[in-house]
Amino acid sequence: MLKTHPTPARGPVGESVARLDGQEKVTGAAQFADDIQFGPGLLHARILRSPHAHALIKRIDASRALALPGVRAVVTGEQTPGYIGLYLQDRHIFCRDRVRYIGDPVAGVAAVDEQTAEKALDLIEVEYEPLPAVFDPVAGTRPDAPLLHPDLGQYEAVNFIFPKPNTNISNHFKIRRGDVAGAWAQCAAVVEREYRVPHIQHVPIEPHVAVAKWDEKGKITLWASSQSPFAQRNLIAKALHISQSQIQVVAPYVGGGFGAKAGVSMEALAVVIAGAVKGRPVKLRLTREEEFFTTFVRQGLVARFKLGCDTEGRLLALENTYYWDAGAYTEYGVNMTRAGGYSGTGPYDVPNVSVDSICVYTNHPVGGPMRGFGMPELHAGLEQAMDDLARSIQLDPVEFRRRNCIRGGDTVATGMTMHPTGLPDCIEQAAAAINWGHKAPPSAPTKRRGKGFAIMWKAPAMPPNAGSSARVQFNEDATVTVSVGGQEIGQGTFTVMAQMAAAALGVPYEWVKVAGPVDTDYSPYEWQTVASRLTWSMGNAVKAAALDARRQVLEMVAQAWKENPDDLDIVNGQVISYKTEEARSLKDIVIYGLPNPDGDGWIGGPVLGRGSFMPTYVTGLDAETGQGPRAVVHYTTGAQAVEVEVDLETGKVEVLRGVAAFDVGKAINPEMVKAQMEGGLVQGISTAFFEGLKLKDGRVQNPSFVDYRIATAADAPPQVEAIIVEVAQDDGPWGARGIGEHSMVPTLPAIANAIYDAVGIRMDAPPFSAEKVFMAMRQAGVVQ
Amino acid sequence: MSLHHITLTINGAVERATVPANLTLLQLLRETLALTGTKNGCAAGECGACTVLLALPGAERGEPVNSCMVLAVECDGAAVVTVEGLAHDHQLDPVQQALLEAGGVQCGFCTPGVLISARALLDRNPRPSEAEIREALVGNLCRCTGYLRIIAGIQAAAQLGAPAGPAA
Ligand code: FES
Ligand code: FES
Numbered sequence: 001m002l003k004t005h006p007t008p009a010r011g012p013v014g015e016s017v018a019r020l021d022g023q024e025k026v027t028g029a030a031q032f033a034d035d036i037q038f039g040p041g042l043l044h045a046r047i048l049r050s051p052h053a054h055a056l057i058k059r060i061d062a063s064r065a066l067a068l069p070g071v072r073a074v075v076t077g078e079q080t081p082g083y084i085g086l087y088l089q090d091r092h093i094f095c096r097d098r099v100r101y102i103g104d105p106v107a108g109v110a111a112v113d114e115q116t117a118e119k120a121l122d123l124i125e126v127e128y129e130p131l132p133a134v135f136d137p138v139a140g141t142r143p144d145a146p147l148l149h150p151d152l153g154q155y156e157a158v159n160f161i162f163p164k165p166n167t168n169i170s171n172h173f174k175i176r177r178g179d180v181a182g183a184w185a186q187c188a189a190v191v192e193r194e195y196r197v198p199h200i201q202h203v204p205i206e207p208h209v210a211v212a213k214w215d216e217k218g219k220i221t222l223w224a225s226s227q228s229p230f231a232q233r234n235l236i237a238k239a240l241h242i243s244q245s246q247i248q249v250v251a252p253y254v255g256g257g258f259g260a261k262a263g264v265s266m267e268a269l270a271v272v273i274a275g276a277v278k279g280r281p282v283k284l285r286l287t288r289e290e291e292f293f294t295t296f297v298r299q300g301l302v303a304r305f306k307l308g309c310d311t312e313g314r315l316l317a318l319e320n321t322y323y324w325d326a327g328a329y330t331e332y333g334v335n336m337t338r339a340g341g342y343s344g345t346g347p348y349d350v351p352n353v354s355v356d357s358i359c360v361y362t363n364h365p366v367g368g369p370m371r372g373f374g375m376p377e378l379h380a381g382l383e384q385a386m387d388d389l390a391r392s393i394q395l396d397p398v399e400f401r402r403r404n405c406i407r408g409g410d411t412v413a414t415g416m417t418m419h420p421t422g423l424p425d426c427i428e429q430a431a432a433a434i435n436w437g438h439k440a441p442p443s444a445p446t447k448r449r450g451k452g453f454a455i456m457w458k459a460p461a462m463p464p465n466a467g468s469s470a471r472v473q474f475n476e477d478a479t480v481t482v483s484v485g486g487q488e489i490g491q492g493t494f495t496v497m498a499q500m501a502a503a504a505l506g507v508p509y510e511w512v513k514v515a516g517p518v519d520t521d522y523s524p525y526e527w528q529t530v531a532s533r534l535t536w537s538m539g540n541a542v543k544a545a546a547l548d549a550r551r552q553v554l555e556m557v558a559q560a561w562k563e564n565p566d567d568l569d570i571v572n573g574q575v576i577s578y579k580t581e582e583a584r585s586l587k588d589i590v591i592y593g594l595p596n597p598d599g600d601g602w603i604g605g606p607v608l609g610r611g612s613f614m615p616t617y618v619t620g621l622d623a624e625t626g627q628g629p630r631a632v633v634h635y636t637t638g639a640q641a642v643e644v645e646v647d648l649e650t651g652k653v654e655v656l657r658g659v660a661a662f663d664v665g666k667a668i669n670p671e672m673v674k675a676q677m678e679g680g681l682v683q684g685i686s687t688a689f690f691e692g693l694k695l696k697d698g699r700v701q702n703p704s705f706v707d708y709r710i711a712t713a714a715d716a717p718p719q720v721e722a723i724i725v726e727v728a729q730d731d732g733p734w735g736a737r738g739i740g741e742h743s744m745v746p747t748l749p750a751i752a753n754a755i756y757d758a759v760g761i762r763m764d765a766p767p768f769s770a771e772k773v774f775m776a777m778r779q780a781g782v783v784q
Numbered sequence: 785m786s787l788h789h790i791t792l793t794i795n796g797a798v799e800r801a802t803v804p805a806n807l808t809l810l811q812l813l814r815e816t817l818a819l820t821g822t823k824n825g826c827a828a829g830e831c832g833a834c835t836v837l838l839a840l841p842g843a844e845r846g847e848p849v850n851s852c853m854v855l856a857v858e859c860d861g862a863a864v865v866t867v868e869g870l871a872h873d874h875q876l877d878p879v880q881q882a883l884l885e886a887g888g889v890q891c892g893f894c895t896p897g898v899l900i901s902a903r904a905l906l907d908r909n910p911r912p913s914e915a916e917i918r919e920a921l922v923g924n925l926c927r928c929t930g931y932l933r934i935i936a937g938i939q940a941a942a943q944l945g946a947p948a949g950p951a952a
Contacts, residue, residue: 022884022889026876026892027880028819028820028866030895032823203925205833205926205927206823253891254891255823256891256928257891288825289825489891605910675929677888679927680930682929705828706830711929712921712931716930720932730869
């Protein structure tokens with residue numbers, strides 16, 4: 001295992017410095033993909049989409065569309081024989097013989113403007129033969145279910161995914177540990193529950209946009225709002241059977257991603273359309289309506305829990321089954337179900353475990369990565385069931401979690417030894433901050449108050465060898481340019497990278513900038529901006545690159561001053577000698593070197609540091625038992641508590657207070673860490689009360705902000721307290737690990753538990769609209 | 785499509801444009817004039833990313849509007865302020881400065897619209913309550929921040945007082 005000893009924090013690490021990208025974002029100068037100017041040569045694309053949830057394509061005739069003045073090209077699946085996908089190559093860029101969801105791309109048009117392209121779509125004739133469809137994941141696993149992917153057995157997949165040919169199951173992850181069947185008899189209490197989590201959408205405020213251009217030599221440039229420029233280059237190249245170096249992806253600031261802009265979704269469509277009009281840039285911009293169902297959505301979940309504990313409240317057994325409603329293609333979703341499997345116990349120490357996490361094809365929109373990567377979905381029900389179990393033996397829910405939460409040194413259900421974790425401390429701090437155990441009187445006699453608690457864990461889910469790299473170079477004035485391939489999507493990674501580079505080098509934070517936009521031709525490789533992995537993984541690469549540059553400077557100066565590099569340091573942009581007390585500004589030396597101390601000539605030269613990082617210790621897991629020495633790189637853990645007030649007359653639930661405590665290893669920028677915790681908590685509130693794609697026969701009924709509501713400024717709670725816990729990550733830069741996604745994971749179940757505490761009702765699925773809460777209260781006899 | 789000649793003031797500068805009748809103010813700003821600070825998040829009047837201050841002829845003060853829902857032809861003779869027009873002489877508007885300091889910016893895509901709504905609020909109500917701030921922001925969706933730091937930023941801006949530069 002790689003161990004880097006945490007370097008003592010110097011300079012800006014641990015300080016809440018100002019955002020690197022702040023000034024340009026408040027002045028309107030920050031450039032997003034749709035802001036790039038392409039001039040009058042730009043063509044506009046629109047996509048013809050399947051109106052059927054499942055059908056065969058019998059015939060496509062585009063001749064009338066092509067004849068429309070202003071139309072420059074029409075492409076169909078004929079141009080895209082190759083398969084594409086991140087973990088499982090199960091889709092064509094444009095459908096060929098079959099459509100599998102309402103919205104599946106069937107043809108693309110390039111025209112002089114959007115209206116003309118839109119008009120041309122109506123002129124394309126497609127003949128379909130509708131097929132029976134699958135709209136429920138449990139039904140989809142039955143032997144008589146219509147088969148969505150008859151070729152599943154032939155698809156290429158990574159070696160940790162296990163598709164079952166001739167079924168709709170594209171992955172089945174299992175944990176078998178201890179003796180579950182035998183353990184139930186020892187349990188003093190057992191609860192069995194089923195919960196459903198609806199599909200939701202990421203709703204970045206910036207819609208997807210991609211501009212593609214092919215030059216005459218076959219070089220492709222793609223400008224996109226993208227979390228994954230390198231993965232997009234890789235996957236599109238493979239699908240088109242060309243070399244990765246033939247594609248250049250340029251990715252400016254992303255106006256919110258949350259996973260929607262990871263992997264490849266609509267970007268490949270723009271590339272293929274542009275291939276038909278070489279030399280012309282083609283822009284494809286999704287409408288807000290398309291955002292809701294034609295790009296990734298968060299998959300639905302049907303979860304069954306069976307949990308048992310002894311009289312002391314110690315967990316003895318857990319048997320959970322997760323049916324993921326993964327949609328028409330599961331190229332990315334298969335790994336979410338794997339993550340849902342290996343983390344399927346939640347952050348608990350349980351000796352006897354059975355988990356089945358089953359990825360099921362349905363004729364629903366395509367499930368993809370979303371903030372939390374399966375964890376919000378499974379914790380939603382799990383943390384409610386845990387509360388029920390605690391209450392069934394009259395044990396306080398927080399005390400129950402104290403007794404059972406995973407601790408450093410425990411063996412997790414996959415057989416891996418848990419690293420040191422601050423989860424117990426997060427529980428204590430969150431409970432104290434919410435004043436757990438004390439109930440304040442409601443603000444009106446028609447209202448009831450309650451408090452709820454939930455804990456979580458999440459590991460970065462990624463291939464075992466996902467890598468990062470970085471470059472740190474000096475400019476003439478000794479300012480520093482850091483180049484990375486990870487993306488600034490709002491989480492603040494550029495700021496954090498600049499802080500790390502400044503601290504490792506010994507220069508002021510203000511001297512460091514991060515080169516943008518990310519450009520696969522110029523930026524060093526980064527796997528993807530996902531999994532809350534950048535602070536840790538890319539941070540390690542940046543730190544290594546900065547230390548490499550620092551070493552070069554010190555060796556050069558040592559030679560010039562005839563000293564030992566160990567006696568030298570860089571402090572505040574100056575090289576100093578602890579021995580001779582000599583000092584010299586970096587400005588004079590980092591580009592032009594220094595005069596040779598032994599005669600004519602010069603030594604040194606432009607200083608350029610390089611660094612890379614890749615975890616090397618993650619192991620495979622047994623296909624039947626899920627057992628292996630190390631399933632993941634690490635887990636970030638945390639706890640949340642909320643106080644709510646339920647209106648008995650309307651069913652409206654108000655969150656009065658939220659508390660979040662997470663173990664981030666080391667907060668590189670504490671205020672930005674807290675901002676992640678707050679933003680995640682409010683996103684969690686939004687999913688608890690408002691969000692859900694209403695699917696009827698495969699059609700999304702509410703694809704607009706009017707019908708799919710997200711939290712507004714009026715819905716944010718009056719008070720949120722964010723608490724940072726720091727138990728260092730052994731291989732994290734300064735001990736840091738990620739926090740971006742985790743902050744929304746426990747919110748929904750904490751709210752559900754608070755509603756139960758207030759009025760004694762449980763609902764089997766969010767969103768907990770006022771109407772649903774009111775009906776549930778009426779059913780339970782809480783109100784008339 | 786009929787074409788119309790319009791003249792309007794944008795961030796203090798007079799602009800002339802020939803626009804088709806169906807062109808929105810947002811399209812005029814972003815596509816015709818390449819003033820891309822104003823964002824397009826839905827083109828349907830539902831997200832607030834495109835908010836600008838619009839003062840129709842004769843109006844004393846600009847009102848925040850969703851520029852995706854206003855036709856460019858309607859803006860003949862009007863004065864428009866976009867996010868690019870908030871700072872004066874390299875001096876950030878207090879609301880820009882305060883939003884930055886409060887940490888109310890993450891991805892930044894909602895930020896231009898949020899800033900305009902905040903400026904409009906402070907222009908008509910220099911000492912807003914927290915409830916009034918929330919109310920003024922209800923049309924500006926933000927998916928990143930959870931709003932709390934945006935609200936705190938606007939409260940801080942109110943303390944800082946009026947901006948330095950000329951009002952539109
Ligand atoms: S772009 Fe969403 S309101 Fe105008
Ligand atoms: S900062 Fe990203 S939408 Fe508000």
